[in-house]
Amino acid sequence: MEHHLIKKDQPDYGWHGWKHQYPLAGEEKEAEAMKILKNVSTHCYMLESAQADEKWGRYTFLGYDPKMEITCMDGEMNAGGVRFRTDDPSGYLRQILADHKSPRFEYLPSFTGGLVGYFSYDYLGYSEPAVRTEAEDTEAFKDVDLMLFDKVIAFDHFRQKIILIANMRLGEETEGALETEYNRAVMELKQMRDLLRTGEKKEEPGGHLTGEITPLFDREAFCSMVEKAKHHIREGDIFQIVLSNRLAAPFEGSLLNTYRVLRTINPSPYMFYFSGTDVEVAGASPETLVRLEDSVLHTFPLAGTRPRGKTDEEDMELERELLKDEKELAEHNMLVDLGRNDLGKISRFGTVQVEKFHSIERFSHVMHIGSTVRGEIRDGCDALDAVEAVLPAGTLSGAPKIRACQLIGELENNKRGIYGGAIGYIDFTGNMDTCIAIRIAYKKRYC
Template identity: 40%
Template sequence: MTVSPPAVGNDRPADPPAPVPADLPTDLAWGATWPSLATFRTLALDRRVIPVVRRLLADDVTPVGLYRTLAGGRPGTFVLESAEVDGTWSRYSFVGVNSRATLTVQDGRAVWLGDVPVGVPTGGDVLDVLGATLEALRTPAVAGLPPLTGGLVGALGWDVVRHWEPTLPAKAPEELGVPEVTLSLATDLAVVDHVDGTVWLVANAINFDATDERVDEAHADAVARLDAMQRALASPVATPPAVLADGPEPELEFRTARDDFEQAVRAGKEAIRDGEVFQVVISQRLDLDCPADPLDVYRVLRTINPSPYMYYMCLQDADGAPFSVVGSSPETLVKVTDGHVTTFPIAGSRPRGATPEADAALVTELLADPKERAEHVMLVDLSRNDLVKVCVPTSVEVVDFMAVRRFSHIMHICSTVVGTLRAGATALETLKATFPAGTLSGAPKPRAIALIDELEPARRGIYGGTVGYFDFAGNMDMAIAIRTALIRDGRASVQAGGGIVADSVESLEYEESRNKAAAAVRAVQVAARLRPGPA
């Protein structure tokens, strides 16, 4: 048995969890380690993943500071955070400190970098390997711990849909050079609890060799990793306050000329009139130099555009080349928690108003726009149909319909659709049922996806895919990869689009895509001008 990272599982979330031999004590003292060696031995009898944890009073640390001190930009590390629409920050921030392995893809086949658990295939279709990994390492959750203490964390790009639907065309060239799947098997985390001012240090012991040997060594190894993290926190990496320096900002380069984008919108409308689709989402990519540290891009983005999903991920491709994914997405693709499934379709938008009065007028205008309402209703129906594939049909319902939510640069019409997983259905099957989001493809999905391949000049890469995690207890939480910058080799790419319907106006669709890209683009430009402030 050996030690390893956090990951969110995808197995049988609808099944009742197995009995938990020992739960976390409610009175775990600051600085105490759980489980004890004796409890660890008991847990190891029927678990392949055991989180070994220590809780510290650390009310003066920040997630970014923790990342700098403990992770330092290594591949397979990350920051995951969340803020509500009103600006209230969620309870937990998750910092991925180390990864034991990375699951990715090359030439259409799965590739593992690092240590591979016994019983997990090392080749073949990457999604089959993902499912087998979650099956092999499935472990009940431990009550009392933060919601993410271990799992597969990373990104699945737009083109992963072709692993499920191999007949879909793939004519557009691939220009960004990132794999369609990159998931890190993170070994160690630091979780900030903003409510009680504590930090949970987590070192996962993973039984990589599927034997009952070296159990005591695995516990000792996990405790040693906790000790190392705690020592590092005693000497944090200093991050001086930053100021905005004078100077030019990186210039935008548009992958698609405005005339070409508007022509693609017209072609989409023709396909709608011909009955091929009801809606299709046309997007454009904006590229710019990124001389800044990607973590600084994240620092700016989380400040100017707090969103339900905020993420900084340092990932790697099959050759070990690093790249970063930085985003603040407002939209869940799908979330599975203890067998309960949730999606939050978003469609219909306006830019924010310059004054409260202008903002209110834009809300009224948005909700009165028949084009925006029709688009939103269509996508809510699509979400319901997606969930019926894996949920008890009678459990699927819309619980929040057409609420307007405001973000820093834009407002959206949002709804919530929920359901209960059928017995035996898995989180990975749920992802398949909902991917890609109808808000990023259009409907019907197969023809809309094919049309996108025809009308957009290059493959989408991360854009329109999903970013998040699977844990080993059958849960997952996946955001749609929008409002996101892909950063590699000193270049950043941001993509955005909008849903085209029969009465779409080409010029307005172009401006909408620019508005949606604004926050991520601005974060890259501002980060390029950050400098350490005077001492």
């Protein structure tokens, strides 16, 4: 057992991680561990990445039994059962993160505890009231739904270890109170270890459709929306717009096994499963919304698509064709400019730059044109400001973004909910990693 403690004469960091580690064993160990966690907690998550590099693909993170769930819907905040009205959910979230502020330690994984969950597409309405809509809300998604986790299970794929992390509070406590908190953290680590070793798995039905898949809009209605959108483009009202059409079907069982299949057939930079009060979500997203690490911001626009070739030669030919396609390049360049503008809202003057331009990013079934936009976050801004600056991504809305979002609300006349929003974490150190909520399946428990 490895213990790490900040001495009391050091700055008051609020929270600090401890860890215990032991070797991995068995296939699909993360998904099997999730079955154990689901047996003791209805609220849990798994975050992982198929990127084959030591920095971003190294860890799979799991969590269960959050300290609280924090939601906001139509201005009504619910923080662990305490309800109040607000026009600014980020203010309360910022307070929660400040109360749990922690330093970053290089010997610990990149995520050691924080807020995990989603910001919906409709969260934009808090920072941009002009896009608020009275559209139909059949799915009843929260505008934001985040769970506060102060213990983390991290699967280290490079070192073949499981790292267990519990956070303990450091403040002005007496030595006796500090020792009590220390012992609590040690006991929690032992309980986590024993749970993974001997806990019973929750065996759930594999999940299957019990009826037909139906779109929100039939072909005629969707084509009518497209024609109206094209009219706005011709009139110069917008340059591009991204319309959507939700597919729904009756479903029985859990999405965990669906996720296990998805992560196998469509490995992606962002793969996630989580279960909350009223929703279960599984997804494999290729695209970062916004990432903040040590005061450096990144966003990674993906736009321009071709299928993967059946041979290496066909794959290269499709790549050359994609990079010569004027329409795809124009769309991509517009979204790169939008990404620069979004980061520019919260970055230090002169720091926003395009680090990588027109690279080809290959995935299991498709290839995309990708670029990387970087900025250094301005003093006084934080991860929550970054979410508000970038959400929703231009690749899921259009340009100019605010006008495109207004038209989406008018044309679709349905709240999008989690689709096109952000999924990921904001940690106790102030860092953040979020992806765009696309290529997802969700199961609503109550709506």
